[in-house]
Structure formats: C-alpha cells, structure tokens
Amino acid sequence: xxxxxxxxxxxxxxxxxxMMPSIINRTKALFAGRHGQPWLQPYRELWKLxxxxxxxxxxxxxxxxxxxxxxxxAMLVGLLxxxxxxxxxxxxxxxxxxLVAYLLGLAxxxxxxxxxxxxxxxxxxxxxxxxxxxALAEPALLLALATLAALSGQLSLADIFARIDAGxxxxxxxPALLLAxxxxxxxxxxENARIPVDDPNTHLxxxxxxxxxxxxxxxxDLAAIQYAACLKMWILGSLLVSVLLPVRSxxxxxxxxxxxxxxxxxxxxxxxxxxxxxRLRLVRVxxxxxxxxxxxxxxxxxxxx
Amino acid sequence: MGLFGVGLMVLIGGxxxxxxxxxxxxxxxxxxxxxxxxxxxxxxxxxxAVLCSGSPVEVRFAWHVPFGxxxxxxxxxxxxxxxxxAAVVAVAAVYGREYLEHSCRPSMIGVSWFxxxxxxxxxxxxxxxxxGLLFLVCWEAMSLASFFLVMSDYEREEVRRAGWIYLxxxxxxxxLLLVLFLLLGRKSGSLDFDQFSSEPALxxxxxxxxxxxxxxxxxxxPVHVWLPEAHPAAPSHxxxxxxxxxxxxxxxxxxxxLTFLGQPPAWWGWTLVGIGAASGILGILFALSQRDLKRLLxxxxxxxxxxxxxxxxxxxxxxxxxxxAMAALGLLGALVHVLNHALFKGLLFLGAGAVQHGAxxxxxxxxxxxxxxxxxxxxxxLVGACAVCGLPxxxxxxxxxxxxxxxxxxxAEQRAAVSWAMLCVLVIGTLALVGGFAAVCFTKxxxxxxxxxxxxxASRHAHEVGPAMRYSLVTLAAACVLVALSxxxxxxxxRSAALTIVPATFRAETAAAAGRATVPLAAxxxxxxxxxxxxxxxxxxxxxxxxxxxxxxxxxxDCGYAAPTARMQYTASxxxxxxxxxxxxxxxPRVDLRPPEGLFPIRGRYASQVPxxxxxxFFGPVFAGIAWVASRLRWxxxxxxxxxxxxxxLTVLVLLVWKLG
Numbered sequence: 001x002x003x004x005x006x007x008x009x010x011x012x013x014x015x016x017x018x019m020m021p022s023i024i025n026r027t028k029a030l031f032a033g034r035h036g037q038p039w040l041q042p043y044r045e046l047w048k049l050x051x052x053x054x055x056x057x058x059x060x061x062x063x064x065x066x067x068x069x070x071x072x073x074a075m076l077v078g079l080l081x082x083x084x085x086x087x088x089x090x091x092x093x094x095x096x097x098x099l100v101a102y103l104l105g106l107a108x109x110x111x112x113x114x115x116x117x118x119x120x121x122x123x124x125x126x127x128x129x130x131x132x133x134x135a136l137a138e139p140a141l142l143l144a145l146a147t148l149a150a151l152s153g154q155l156s157l158a159d160i161f162a163r164i165d166a167g168x169x170x171x172x173x174x175p176a177l178l179l180a181x182x183x184x185x186x187x188x189x190x191e192n193a194r195i196p197v198d199d200p201n202t203h204l205x206x207x208x209x210x211x212x213x214x215x216x217x218x219x220x221d222l223a224a225i226q227y228a229a230c231l232k233m234w235i236l237g238s239l240l241v242s243v244l245l246p247v248r249s250x251x252x253x254x255x256x257x258x259x260x261x262x263x264x265x266x267x268x269x270x271x272x273x274x275x276x277x278x279r280l281r282l283v284r285v286x287x288x289x290x291x292x293x294x295x296x297x298x299x300x301x302x303x304x305x
Numbered sequence: 306m307g308l309f310g311v312g313l314m315v316l317i318g319g320x321x322x323x324x325x326x327x328x329x330x331x332x333x334x335x336x337x338x339x340x341x342x343x344x345x346x347x348x349x350x351x352x353x354a355v356l357c358s359g360s361p362v363e364v365r366f367a368w369h370v371p372f373g374x375x376x377x378x379x380x381x382x383x384x385x386x387x388x389x390x391a392a393v394v395a396v397a398a399v400y401g402r403e404y405l406e407h408s409c410r411p412s413m414i415g416v417s418w419f420x421x422x423x424x425x426x427x428x429x430x431x432x433x434x435x436x437g438l439l440f441l442v443c444w445e446a447m448s449l450a451s452f453f454l455v456m457s458d459y460e461r462e463e464v465r466r467a468g469w470i471y472l473x474x475x476x477x478x479x480x481l482l483l484v485l486f487l488l489l490g491r492k493s494g495s496l497d498f499d500q501f502s503s504e505p506a507l508x509x510x511x512x513x514x515x516x517x518x519x520x521x522x523x524x525x526x527p528v529h530v531w532l533p534e535a536h537p538a539a540p541s542h543x544x545x546x547x548x549x550x551x552x553x554x555x556x557x558x559x560x561x562x563l564t565f566l567g568q569p570p571a572w573w574g575w576t577l578v579g580i581g582a583a584s585g586i587l588g589i590l591f592a593l594s595q596r597d598l599k600r601l602l603x604x605x606x607x608x609x610x611x612x613x614x615x616x617x618x619x620x621x622x623x624x625x626x627x628x629x630a631m632a633a634l635g636l637l638g639a640l641v642h643v644l645n646h647a648l649f650k651g652l653l654f655l656g657a658g659a660v661q662h663g664a665x666x667x668x669x670x671x672x673x674x675x676x677x678x679x680x681x682x683x684x685x686x687l688v689g690a691c692a693v694c695g696l697p698x699x700x701x702x703x704x705x706x707x708x709x710x711x712x713x714x715x716x717a718e719q720r721a722a723v724s725w726a727m728l729c730v731l732v733i734g735t736l737a738l739v740g741g742f743a744a745v746c747f748t749k750x751x752x753x754x755x756x757x758x759x760x761x762x763a764s765r766h767a768h769e770v771g772p773a774m775r776y777s778l779v780t781l782a783a784a785c786v787l788v789a790l791s792x793x794x795x796x797x798x799x800r801s802a803a804l805t806i807v808p809a810t811f812r813a814e815t816a817a818a819a820g821r822a823t824v825p826l827a828a829x830x831x832x833x834x835x836x837x838x839x840x841x842x843x844x845x846x847x848x849x850x851x852x853x854x855x856x857x858x859x860x861x862x863d864c865g866y867a868a869p870t871a872r873m874q875y876t877a878s879x880x881x882x883x884x885x886x887x888x889x890x891x892x893x894p895r896v897d898l899r900p901p902e903g904l905f906p907i908r909g910r911y912a913s914q915v916p917x918x919x920x921x922x923f924f925g926p927v928f929a930g931i932a933w934v935a936s937r938l939r940w941x942x943x944x945x946x947x948x949x950x951x952x953x954x955l956t957v958l959v960l961l962v963w964k965l966g
Contacts, residue, residue: 146713
C-alpha cells in the first residue's frame, strides 16, 4: 500500500535524523558540565566531508567504497517502510518489518566487508565484534517485532502500530509491550554503537567496535557512513518510540509531532545512559544481548498465551 | 515428457560415449560437456512445460519390473526439483570441462565425465520414477555415481576415508528406504506409487523411516556426518551438483512419501521444526568455525537444509491445524528455498573451485587479497555470499520471508496456546539467529579469501580462471538476481507442487492463500529495484563529488606503524574466535598449544581444529563398538577351506531339518 502522506514523515526523517546524535552529545555535555558542541554540528560535519577529497589505502578494492554506498542506500530504502508513532509510512506490505531488519543486515554485511578490505588488524577486530554482537541482537529485534505482530494480528508495520493504541493497553497487554520495548531499547543501544555495548568516544582503536571499522574512510564516503548511521538511529528509534507512545490522535500533524518529540526524548535518554553508565566488559556484552532475546521471548509468550 | 525423455537419453548416451573416448580426453570432455548441457536444457524445457501447465504426465513401459510396472512420470512436485537439477548440471558441466583439464589426470577424464552424466541422469530419474523398486535402483545408481566422483582423487588418504564414510552413510539410509517401500506396498502387493497406501497405525513409523532414510541424503543433523567429508573431497563442479541439488533428492523423497501418508498429525510438523532448528543453528555454527573453504560451504548446506525443514514443518503444522496461510507459505518457502539454495550454493562451490584453481589452496588462513587478482570470481562469490545470508536484493531473502510470514500468519490467525508461542520462538528465533551467524560465516569467507593482503605466496600469485569457468560463475550469479527480481512469479509457479502435499479437503483454501503470497513478494521485488536504483544514484553522486578533487593513495592506517606486513592481519580463525568460545559447548575446538618457554624462547606452537561433534561423540564410538563386536567373531573366519565346507554342510543340514521338521 502506498500512502502519499508518508512523504512528510520521510522528509522529516531525512532532514532531522542528524539532530539525534546532536541531542545525545548536548545531553552528555550537560552531565559533564561542558557547554557542548553547537546544535547543528553534525550537519556542518557532513557538509565539510562532502566537500573534501579522499584518501584510499593501496590494499583496498572497490568493495571499500561500495560499503558506504550500500549502507546509505539500504537505510534510505528502509525508511520508506518505517512509520513514526502511528502515522502511515510511504509504503507498507505484509512482512515489511522483515525487509527493514534484513536491510540493516545488508548494510552491516557491506560495512564489515569494507572494513576487512583494508587488511588492518584493528578493523578486522572491530568487524569481528560487530558481526558477533549483531548476530545476537538479531533474534531480540525480530522476536520483539513478532510479539507486536502477534499482539495486533497484523503483518505490516503501518497496521501493527495503528493497532497499538490506548485500547491495547487497556486490554492488559501493557507488560508485554513494556518487555518488548525493553528488548528493543537494548537493540537500539547495541546497533547504534552506544554505551553499554560500544563507546563512540573511546580513543583507543583496540577497544572500539563500530568506529574502528570506518577508520580508513574519508571524504564523501565518510559522510555517507555518518548520515547512514543517523538514519539507522532514526529507523530503530521510530520503532521503539511507536511502541513506547501508544497514543494515536488520528491527526497526522499531532501524531508526527508526538513522534518527533518522542525521538528527541529517546536521544536525551540515550545521552543519560551514556553519562551515568560505564561500558560493559566485552565478555559481558553477549549476556546483555541474550538477556534482550529472553525479554522478547517472555513478551511473546505473554501475548500468544 | 517427450523432451524430458530425449534429454535423459542424450545425457546417458553422452556419458557412455565419453567413457568410450577415454583414450582421447579432450574429445571425451567435449562430447560429455556438450551432451550434458544439451540434455539438461531439453529436460529443463520439458520440466518447465509441465510446471506451467500444472497437469502431470506419465509414461508406462511394457517392461516387466517385479512388484509393479516400469513407469515414469512428471508432476509439479517432480518438476520443482527437475528445474534446479537441470540448471545446476548444465552450468557445472560448462565449468567442469575447463576445471578437469587442469586438475584431473588425462586418463581419468573420460571416466569422470561418465559418472558425472550418470549422476545427472539418475538424479532426474529419481524424481521421475513412479515405482518403488525403480526409485531404489535409480537412488542406488545416483549414490554410486556420486561415490565414484567423490573418490576421483583416490590417491589421497582423506579422500578415501571421506568416500567410505559416504558409502556407509548412504547405504544405511537406503536400507531404511527399502523397509519403507515394502511397508507402503504391503497392502496392495504392488510397489507402484499410485498403489501405495498406509494404514493409520503405521503412518508414524513410516514417517520416521522416511525422515531418517531420506534425511541421511538431505543432511539433517545428526545424520549429516558424511556431508562435510564427502562434499569437499569431490571435484568442485561435482561438489556444486552434490551440495546444490543431489541432497535435495532427499527432500523430494520426504515430500513424495508425505503424499502417501495422508493427514499429518501435529508431531510430524514439530519434529521437522525441531530438526530444522537444530540443523540450522548447529550447521551454521560448525560452518563458521571451519578453516577449509569447501568444508565451510558443506556445513552451510546443512544449515540451509535446516531452513527447508523449518518451512516444511511450518507447512505441515498449518495443515494439521487448518490454517491455510501457514500451510501455503511454509511449504512454498521450503520449495522456493530448494531452488534458491541450488543456485547460490552451486555458485559458491564453483567459486571455491575457482579459488583452489587460482591460488592452489582452500585454507582460509593462507588466502587473501584475491579480489584484485580474480575480480570475476570475487564479485560473483560476493553475490553468492549475500544470497546465502538471505540478504536483499537477492533470492535467499524470498524463501526466508515466506517462512517467517507463514509462522506469523499462523500466530496472528490462531493464538491462545503456549505451543504457538513455542513455534514462533523456534522458527523466528532460529531464522534470525541463523541469519546473523550466516553473516558472520560469509563475511569471514569472503573477507579472508578476497579482501585484505595475500597471506601466502600462492595467493599472491593467484590468477583469474579461464572464460568457461567465469561464464558459469556469472550465469549463476545472474540467476540469483533474476529469481529475486521475478519474486511474485514463484508462488504461482510452485503453487501446484505445494498443493500435492496438502490433503484434498483442504486444497482450495490453501491454493487461495498461496495466491495471496504474491503481494509481499511483489512489494519485496519493488523494494529490491528501489535499493538498486538508490545505490546507483549514490554511486553517481559520489563519482560526481570526487571528480576533479585530490585523491591520495597510502598505506592502511595501523596506529602509525611503519612497516605493516600481511601476517599482521586479523585471521579468519581469530575473526570467529569469540563466537566459537561462546558456543564451545557445541563446537568444541581441539587446541594443541605449546607456549614458548624459557628466557630465550625459540619456538612455540599453536594449532586448533574443530572436529564434528556428532562424529566424534556419537557415530565414532558406535562404529568402534560394532568393529569390536565384529573382531570378536574373527575366529569363525580362519581361511581354512575345510572349515568353510563344514559351515556349508551344517547350514544345509539345519535348513533341511527346519524344512522337514
């Protein structure tokens, strides 16, 4: 199904996605007692990178610059299917959430391949951790989405989130929704390379996961990677916010406003988590992610009982 | 059927001709390759005609076969398997001609091609046979032809061992099938498929016999043990045929048996889902811990057979519980995955053969940087790797999408039972986990072989393969993309095949549900096109942005280290190390570590290997026990002729007494 009103939320996503890391950074600055970077800093960085040349390693092949292109294209296509807080996305069909999840997988496959293409042992290590952790996060995300599908009896994201409203809460599905949201929050943090799984501000290549994979990228390639990261955060954030804000007014602008406010609050919450928590030891991360899968399973059992 | 028959004749005739022409290997190879391609294409057209018309055809010959008639037929279910068999055989034959020229002794080329054509023909006969005895004869011929192909390199000890394991496993499986067919034909006294019937009391036993018997060929865990031994040992074009399509004849046999058994009870579906989950997760875990490229691919076949079993189990549960969408989508998902796996696994095995040919090794930790030296092989391998991970915009995604949707449709329609939650967790959790692990496994395979710097001299001096091998790789890669882009077609083409398994009373609803499967697949195909367009636009934008700007080349950033060497790269083993450690309960790597000692350490040693869990801890001890019992009976067999005459006399005496008394 194609809904023209989805163009509005698509345009909002494309324009506002870089604000999320900006809000996170300002929140962290507030906690640290710093002034923080300007609000529009992510846009400035993208602008600067787009106007630069590039440096490539002798080792690399075309896979290296295909990685950012595929990553960005996958996120752009994924956005077509993702609704924000009950509004209709541009396109929806039964099973579209599986396509979105697998598009994230495609982006990861190519990011990792681009990292391995450099032949650097640091990037190899980062790639190894990235595929390891995301393999464990995948069941948590898909089982949480399956929970929502079972709860609403629908198979497309638009229909699923249209049904998850105050009525569902009243029917006693609150605990299941909360558990699914908790699992999705863990996936949100892990997939967006945030504390407690990864630290975007770490200064040692040895301890990085996501950042180390893009060390060799520069210029427009790096811009594509950074923008794709913002879009990924927007996609996963929209799913989470749509669960956590089960209130649908039926007015497009009001719902969109609520959704964007929700995303802003999610960014603040992420900033708070990053400020008050330490990163988990690498050997503890798998347990953290498996726990998210277990939360999803419990939610599913609560729904399909 | 006419085209199919002619195609078979061409295949078999070509095989015998090439055997006769053994003295002139070049001619033998040319004849065999030409007949294999021509025969397969004829068969392909014949199969497609039946599949599109949807009406089965049958031929009965007047020849006498014990317990029935000599009959062959093609129905939609057979044709679903004819399609990938013919396609992969044709491509593998083109590839094999060039491949064997470099890797096979000239005197053996004629023989090798004879068995290759025989294998192709017998696989097709297996899916076309309509009589139990005929089926078993073709089945046995297929197993033997592939056994001789596995033994091509018989001078190497590990190849001989792999061959014997394969021979033993396939015969143990076949012995169960013999019992299965005898029980099925007991009532009517005929082994013709249309006379088969099962008594309700026996249906469960028959299902288990089929599951183990056919499952041995298909490679279900735990009877998969022959697969990771035999597939890597065979020449690569044969591995592609064996892993891509021969193991699917096991799936075909299971499906054909299900059509005789009637309404499936719930435990059949649950068993298949359980086996699918175990095969999927353990298969991919073993795959990602391998260091030999072809062994890795063989274990990944176990995983994909697991995905097919998940689809079948979902479909059967849909039939049992009368949920049409679940039955249709589950069965369709399994059947489409049969085709998809044939294409991408064929591609990957041919790619592995090209790597072995170009770089003279298959060991992941000795390869690297091949994409620069073998661009076509590398690019097509990348396509296959993405497809096997189920990633859009390739064909692997379609079948997984169908299976996911089948389970979700079931849960959405009919809930309120803990068992449905269990099903959801088992199928969706397994598919998701397997998808994640497959990404680990195949980024490792692609990364270690094709990216980075070469890890050995052999891979530094690797060269691209010849034109015939390149064309075969490109053909299969293109087929993967084409199948994906024509996604909405497949439910319609495969619908009648899926319906043969559904009991007649439930067929109409299931057919309607199968028709509705085109909606998500059409949307997925549109999304694939959108993705390709978006990538194209982004690539053009990047090119435009970089035009005229300064582009520098330098070494890879390694914390300012001045003289990086290829040996400092992350290796394939360390790439999957953390996962193997997390799942050491199943994978059980065997480590031989001698650390450097003393003040001036000179040498240390580290070696690790991952033996198969089931071979090591189950089949190994069991067969050792059998060997021990057999060795206790050695006193009976002493080689004295007088003693043997005594045995014969005693046996005759006992028989006489038994008959007369």
